[in-house]
Amino acid sequence: MIKPLSLLNQSITHNVMVELKGGRGYRGVLDGFDPHMNLVLKNAEELLNNESQRKVDLAIVRGDNVIYVSP
Amino acid sequence: MIKPLSLLNQSITHNVMVELKGGRGYRGVLDGFDPHMNLVLKNAEELLNNESQRKVDLAIVRGDNVIYVSP
Amino acid sequence: MIKPLSLLNQSITHNVMVELKGGRGYRGVLDGFDPHMNLVLKNAEELLNNESQRKVDLAIVRGDNVIYVSP
Amino acid sequence: MIKPLSLLNQSITHNVMVELKGGRGYRGVLDGFDPHMNLVLKNAEELLNNESQRKVDLAIVRGDNVIYVSP
Amino acid sequence: MIKPLSLLNQSITHNVMVELKGGRGYRGVLDGFDPHMNLVLKNAEELLNNESQRKVDLAIVRGDNVIYVSP
Amino acid sequence: MIKPLSLLNQSITHNVMVELKGGRGYRGVLDGFDPHMNLVLKNAEELLNNESQRKVDLAIVRGDNVIYVSP
Amino acid sequence: MIKPLSLLNQSITHNVMVELKGGRGYRGVLDGFDPHMNLVLKNAEELLNNESQRKVDLAIVRGDNVIYVSP
Numbered sequence: 122m123i124k125p126l127s128l129l130n131q132s133i134t135h136n137v138m139v140e141l142k143g144g145r146g147y148r149g150v151l152d153g154f155d156p157h158m159n160l161v162l163k164n165a166e167e168l169l170n171n172e173s174q175r176k177v178d179l180a181i182v183r184g185d186n187v188i189y190v191s192p
Numbered sequence: 193m194i195k196p197l198s199l200l201n202q203s204i205t206h207n208v209m210v211e212l213k214g215g216r217g218y219r220g221v222l223d224g225f226d227p228h229m230n231l232v233l234k235n236a237e238e239l240l241n242n243e244s245q246r247k248v249d250l251a252i253v254r255g256d257n258v259i260y261v262s263p
Numbered sequence: 264m265i266k267p268l269s270l271l272n273q274s275i276t277h278n279v280m281v282e283l284k285g286g287r288g289y290r291g292v293l294d295g296f297d298p299h300m301n302l303v304l305k306n307a308e309e310l311l312n313n314e315s316q317r318k319v320d321l322a323i324v325r326g327d328n329v330i331y332v333s334p
Numbered sequence: 335m336i337k338p339l340s341l342l343n344q345s346i347t348h349n350v351m352v353e354l355k356g357g358r359g360y361r362g363v364l365d366g367f368d369p370h371m372n373l374v375l376k377n378a379e380e381l382l383n384n385e386s387q388r389k390v391d392l393a394i395v396r397g398d399n400v401i402y403v404s405p
Numbered sequence: 406m407i408k409p410l411s412l413l414n415q416s417i418t419h420n421v422m423v424e425l426k427g428g429r430g431y432r433g434v435l436d437g438f439d440p441h442m443n444l445v446l447k448n449a450e451e452l453l454n455n456e457s458q459r460k461v462d463l464a465i466v467r468g469d470n471v472i473y474v475s476p
Numbered sequence: 477m478i479k480p481l482s483l484l485n486q487s488i489t490h491n492v493m494v495e496l497k498g499g500r501g502y503r504g505v506l507d508g509f510d511p512h513m514n515l516v517l518k519n520a521e522e523l524l525n526n527e528s529q530r531k532v533d534l535a536i537v538r539g540d541n542v543i544y545v546s547p
Numbered sequence: 548m549i550k551p552l553s554l555l556n557q558s559i560t561h562n563v564m565v566e567l568k569g570g571r572g573y574r575g576v577l578d579g580f581d582p583h584m585n586l587v588l589k590n591a592e593e594l595l596n597n598e599s600q601r602k603v604d605l606a607i608v609r610g611d612n613v614i615y616v617s618p
Contacts, residue, residue, distance in 0.1 A: 122204045122205075122223060122224050123223055123224040124224050124232075125224055125252045126230075128224065128250065128252055129252060133548045138248075141614065142214075143568075143614075152548060153550050153551055153553075154550075154551065155551050158230075158254055159551035159552075160551065161549055161550075161551050177564075177617045178618075179554065179617060179618050180615045180617045181551045181555060181615060181616045181618070183610070183613045183614060183615065184254070185611070186568075186614050186615075187254045188212065188214075188253070188254060188257050189251045189252060189253045189254065189257075191248045191249075191250060191251045192249075192252070193275045193295050194295040195296075196295055196296065196323045197297065199295065199303050199321065200323060209319075213285075213328075229301075256327070259285075259287070259324070259325060260322045260323060260324045260325065261322070261323045262319045262320075262321060262323070263320075263323070264366050265365055265366040265374055266366050266368055266374075267368055267373065267374050267394045268368065270366065270374050270392065271394060284399075300372075300396055326396070327398070330354065330395070330399050331393045331394060331395045331396065331399075332393070332394045333390045333392060333393045333394070334391075334392050334394070335418075335437050336436055336437040336445055337437050337438075337439055337445075338438065338439055338444065338445050338465045339439065339443075341445050341463065351461075355427075355470075371443075371467055397467070398469070400467045401425065401427075401429070401466070401467060401470050402464045402466045402467065402470075403464070404461045404462075404463060404465070405462075405463050406488045406507065406508050407507055407508040407516055408508050408509075408510055408516075409509065409510055409514035410510065411508075412516050412534065422532075426541075442514075468538070472496065472500070472537070472538060472541050473535045473536060473537045473541075474535070474536045475533075475534060475535045476533075476536070477560075477578060478578055478579040479579050479580075479581055480579055480581050480585035480586065480587050480607045482579075483579065483587050483605065483607055484607060493603075497612075513585075513609055539609070540611070543567065543571070543609060544606045544607060544608045544609065544612075545606070545607045546604075546606045546607070547604075547605050547607070
């Protein structure tokens with residue numbers, strides 16, 4: 122058994138897939154988070170309906186948009 | 193009588209069906225949770241409108257998307 | 264006069280009808296709840312727009328989806 | 335001047351009209367409430383877009399669905 | 406400078422216009438409120454998209470529906 | 477660096493543009509606020525999709541509708 | 548590893564891209580924030596569906612609208 126935030130913590134510096142409400146997603150390196158699931162992503166590719174939109178060096182994602190994070 | 197979070201706790205390591213808002217679902221092994229119903233799922237199949245989309249080794253699902261968890 | 268959560272407590276082991284946002288409903292035995300109105304239902308029939316969808320042995324329903332519970 | 339929850343308290347055992355989000359309403363006897371405006375209604379008629387749908391002996395309505403209660 | 410809740414307090418016994426989410430409005434006498442902006446309105450006219458719908462003697466409006474109150 | 481609420485405080489008695497969810501806006505004098513970003517506006521013009529709708533002497537806007545305030 | 552709010556703090560006085568719910572965005576200098584992710588932006592260009600709408604000298608954005616901030 123592992124707590125959701127502990128798994129996030131183990132995923133730091135690893136590639137994750139993040140799916141947000143509204144068809145948006147990110148694929149990038151998890152560089153940080155907090156208990157609200159606000160996330161810091163590095164070298165991230167932004168996806169809309171699974172199609173690549175752009176690359177961002179850094180993004181702070183507000184947690185209430187997150188559906189899931191897949192390490 | 194059983195509290196919802198106690199039943200979640202009893203479901204750890206078991207297969208569960210999770211239904212999310214927006215027609216999305218997961219079938220997989222419950223590996224963790226917290227009081228917000230954030231969930232950790234292992235070996236999960238992602239479903240959209242009951243059709244299989246992909247397999248994910250691990251997923252952290254944010255609790256506010258959950259409609260129900262069926263152990 | 265009766266508090267909503269006291270009435271839920273009196274309904275434990277009884278059949279209830281639960282209506283959720285988005286046209287979804289459950290008819291089953293109330294087996295547990297907590298102050299957020301997270302619910303545990305047993306031997307429940309899932310309904311979508313009043314049509315039966317499937318039977319589930321157990322379901323943990325997240326409270327923020329609940330419109331009403333009718334004992 | 336009267337606090338909203340005090341007026342709810344004075345309305346216990348009286349007929350009220352409750353309007354919910356999504357076009358749903360109830361006309362029935364207010365039998366209980368709590369500070370979240372979760373309500374207990376007795377001998378209630380459920381309405382959808384002002385048309386009667388069914389009678390329920392008892393209903394626990396979750397407060398976040400409430401638009402207004404008219405005593 | 407005046408705090409929003411202080412202005413509500415000064416508006417007690419006065420006519421106010423209340424606009425709610427979803428095109429609904431009320432014109433009536435403000436008879437009470439609490440810090441969530443739950444409101445008590447007296448002799449209120451209910452409006453839908455600016456058209457009069459009915460008169461209610463008393464209404465308890467749940468604050469999370471409020472867009473604005475105009476004294 | 478300036479905190480959002482400090483900037484609101486500096487904007488008291490000044491003209492502000494307020495944009496709300498749902499295409500609604502206000503142009504008027506900021507006369508008050510609280511930590512939820514509930515706002516008091518004076519001599520305000522209400523806009524819907526950038527078109528003027530009416531003038532209001534005073535409006536208490538509930539903060540959860542606010543997208544941004546531009547001093 | 549860096550906490551989301553620490554990264555926001557490091558981004559003060561730098562250009563950021565802010566994406567909001569509903570297709571709205573801002574490109575400007577981050578001049579402040581608070582723990583709710585309420586933001587102060589300076590010399591900001593407002594975008595709607597990636598098209599420039601107008602320039603604003605200052606804007607206080609309410610945090611609950613934020614999808615992400617990219618420094």
